[in-house]
Amino acid sequence: MAVMGIAEALREGIREEMRRDPTVFCIGEDIGVPGGWGGAFTVTLGLSEEFGPERIIDTPISESGFAGIAVGAAMTGMRPIADVQYGDFLFCMMDQLVNQAAKMTYMAGGAVKVPLVMRAPVGSTRRGAQHAQTLEVFFTHVPGLKVVAPSTAYDAKGLLKAAVRDDNPVLMFEHKLLYGSKGNRAEKGAVSPIGEVPDEDYIVPIGKGAIRRPGKDVTIVGKLLTVYRALGAADQLAEQGIDAEVIDPRTLVPLDKELILESVRKTHRFVVVEEDNRTHGWGAEIAAMVAEEAFWYLDAPPVRVSAPDIPPPFAPGLEELYVPSIDRVVAAVKGLF
Template identity: 45%
Template sequence: MADLQITYRDALKEAMREALKRDNNVVIMGEEVGVWGGTYAVTRGLYDEFGGHRVIDTPIAEMGIVGVATGAAMGGMKPIAEIMTINFALVAIDQIVNNTAKIHSMFGGTMRAPVVIRTAAGWGQLAATHSQSFEAWFAHVPGLIVVMPSTPYDAKGLLTTALYSQNPVIFIEHSRLYGEKGAVPEGEFRVPFGVADVKRAGTDLTIITYSRMVHVALHAADELVKQGIEVQVVDLRSLRPLDWDTVLNSVRKTHRALVLTEDWMTYGVSAEIAARISRDAFDDLDAPVERLTQEEVPLPYAPNLEQLSFPDEARVVEKVKAMLA
């Protein structure tokens, strides 16, 4: 079928619509996901199409949302629990870490909790408590799958895979990507977990990144190529499981690695990736693995300071040039 140019938001909605049609066990539950259509309008229209018993508005109680969804999943349903933003997932972290992630192991393999927890990372004058990147917190936990798509295509393909998965999935969207348009095939298709995507091929340096930072890396790569520097951009797409083969093969080709993330540096996603590269591609490295991440501060509200807190195209260009100097 033909590809459509649709937004990241609509790509996600398409994946859910197809699942709601296909499988009566699929339900969506969360704060304002029904009548209002979702804070980021991802579920807009689904309440009208499928009704309040399939697209369920819940109280403002994240612990309850995840608990109910996990229990429903154990009972054979396929719930999509929407946590409005990842900041609110902290309220439900005990359910996610101590129940959802462990059901399969602690019941000796007899139970499963294949819940899909959709949530949004992102920022934009939302201030310190509503602008955080907690992917490392969840990717730390055995038993969870953590994915972070960067494009409409990956968003739909990964969400479809999540909706078929037998394991709990933390599906982290990005609020600043919802309007991003891209080609997405009509109908069902899947992007597998644990398979990274080389979004741009290059020979001089590898940028390992995911989610919104993929776009920052690609823009920086456009600028760098004018200066004769070819960077390879690896979009991880899923953080757990992580496609080490693609990461390491890329570093073995370019001999330099920059990990670019929107979370904080200390104990962050970049720490794990840098450690693995340093060990497994040690003899192929021509320079230390470098990291570019959010500044280690609670995010300021003032837009100028907020902008300064994140790696942008200019800073990526500067960093890459320094690494190749």
């Protein structure tokens, strides 16, 4: 059992899958350049030394183009792991992801599969409006895609392996403050969870959430960074006599609805914490699901703690107001009692 951060866990997951299956390869910008960074957040650092430029493929700055290449390769027997340097660049490849990858199996009446993994770093990290967005909900809305969002090293490796082995396009969102990237690629203000990662082969099944902290008084659902904001809030709430249960869905599509609903039936209160913009957001969908399917168990309205409806601001003082803080989560929970 090794102890590592998420960037390293992803790297080991990719390495093991590439050793296991010769059809697995990586494609993206600056991922394998000798003397380079191993991708924007070091995830692929050193992999080109083992697998060479034929399987760790550096592309021109052509996001839509290499996304399409990944789609075409996936349609013909390969299992590409593509990545973008910043999730925001997924918008440059929206057609390939939404019109092509997500719909190819359906349009073919089930005759074509697209086993593609697309990894994307998200989250506000003092980079302003075009390098810091939270994007998951743009893709959770698209039938045909699966979406995962690991918040621990164990889950990152296990979900990466599950995504590679899945026969559908899987988007993997990774939070920049959780990577634990080292050296000059480290992030200011990082949470960087370090966790135990088994040496033996394992997967985290797509579609299975996790209870991060059991509790009986309120259910708090978070993803990526906001899992840690929820856990921080739960610690403070415990001191005030409120026992919060924190749930990390880990997979956003397909969602482990029953895990959330079972918790709400027990706690009778529900808060969702997201770094997404509030309106028409991911939290809105989760809250609507709880309202529809567990309404009679609720003692208070389902509540969202979100980013406001603004682009991510640059100034650190403003960014702190943008990303839900522990204090905001605590206040939201206390408002339910």
